[in-house]
Amino acid sequence: MKTYKLNRITVIVAAAVGAAGLGFALYAPASTAADDKKADAPKPALTVSTATPQAARLPIKLSANGNVAAWQEAVIGSESNGLRLTEVRVNVGDQVRAGQVLAVFSADSVQADLAQARAALLEAEANAAEAGANAARARSLQTTGALSAQQISQYLTAEQTANARIASARAALATQQLRLRYTQVLAPDSGVISARAATVGAVVGAGTELFRMIRQGRLEWRAEVTASELLNLKPGTSALVKAANGSTLTGKVRTIAPTVDPQTRNALVYVDLPASDAKDAPFKAGMFASGQFELGVSAAMTVPQQAIAVRDGFSYVFRLNSDQRVSQVKVRAGRRLADRIEILDGIQANTPVVISGAGFLNDGDLVRNVAASASASAPAAPRTK
Incomplete structure (x- = not known):
């Protein structure tokens, strides 16, 4: 049991x-x-935000390079011959005004010649006074027969000769007065002294260069542009010029050269630069400068700069597909304005592209799309698979 x-x-x-x-x-x-x-189940590789390209109006600019040069450079030389230079009153970089004394030559010999010329004039005037009195008496006796016709003619001729000698003496005096003025070298215009060859004590000949001066302190940018680009430029066009030291100025096209260099096929465009204090001027004659001519504005399709991924020298954007995967699309970038870049071709205006996190993506990655404001508050970072 x-x-x-x-x-x-x-x-x-x-x-x-x-x-x-x-x-x-x-x-x-x-x-x-x-x-x-x-x-x-696959996990999203990254949390991203997307947006479609936006229409904008971007400026049209033409880039060029060239040299900064003086608008006009005056050569100031000596007009005296064989005089000793006793004083030099300016140096390189000095601002001068029209008529200012730049240098002084010794005037001792010129003063002596001037005094002699004045004495010669006084002598000629005295002789002319005597000859005039004789001629007047001869005229008064011409009808009486007291003097022969030959004597009367001699007195009249002597009067004319004395007057001619006065004119010659006055011309000699004017020459010596001019030589005296030439002992002072004057500035022909306002400007900046750019070079000095004058040396105190030197005896120079007429025509010897003493100074060089940038007239009115004006500089210009001589930009080189190709012949095909000349049609886009005209006098009055604005240009933003940037020097090698980082300084920038805004100028205007004054004129365009009438010829093209047969070797380089480039033409010169002369851009006036605004005047500034010579000592603190950001631009100096002889500097190399680059710049951009402002030709207007045109319509463009733009995306944020962070949407562009540069790989192997090419620009790409990542298009978001309906399956939440991205496709890498090659695009051609154009102009840049602030933080946006123009897209010339590669995508359409209604194509959603990844804005944040594009640099971490690969073609075919699965992503999680969030609103742009949410993604902006937290920077995108790749997730560990």
């Missing part, structure tokens, strides 16, 4: 264990498959 009860209990326990094993066999694989499927 005890043996029967024991076998019955054993059978019941075995049945319960079998039922539990069957249940585990039926339900455990299903749960494991769901977990495996969830684990195998």
Whole structure:
């Protein structure tokens, strides 16, 4: 009897264990498959924000290079011959005004010649007075027959000769007065002294260069442009000029050269630069400068600068597809305005492109798209797979 009860209990326990094993066999694989499927689901590589290109009006600019030069450079030379230079009153970089004395020559010999010329004039005037009196008496006696016709003619001729000698003496005096004025070298115009060759004590000849001066302190940018670009330029066009030291000035086109260099096929465009204090002027004659001519504005399609990914020397954007994956698209970038770049071709105006995180993406990556404001508050970073 005890043996029967024991076998019955054993059978019941075995049945319960079998039922539990069957249940585990039926339900455990299903749960494991769901977990495996969830684990195998692809995860977004990055959280990004997207936007479509925007229409804008961008300035049209023409870039060029050239040299800064003086608008006009005056050569100031000596007009005296064989005089010693006693004083030099200006140096390189000095601002001068028209008529200012720049240098002085010794005037001792000129003063002596001037005094002699004045004395010669007084002598000529005295002789002319005597000759005039004789001629007057001869005229009064002409009808009386007291003097012969020959004598009367001699007195009249002497009067004319004396008057001619007065004119000659006055001309000689004017010459010496002019030589005296030439002992002072005057500035022909206002401007800046750019070079000095005058040396105190030197005896120079007429025509010797003493100074060079930038007239009125005006500089110009001589930009070189190709012949095909000349049609876009005209007098009055604005230009932003940047020197090698980083200084910038805004000038205007004064004129365009009438010829093109047959070697380089470039033409010169003369751009007037605004005048400034010579000592603190950001531009100096002889400097190399680059610049851009402002030719107007035109319509353009732009994207933010951070949407452009530069790889292997080419520009790309990432287009967001309907399956939330991105495609790498090659584009051609154009003009730049602040933080936006013009797209010349490669995408359409309604194409959604990735703005934030474009530099971390690859072609075909799965992304999670969020609003631009949300992505702006937290910088994008690649997620670990």
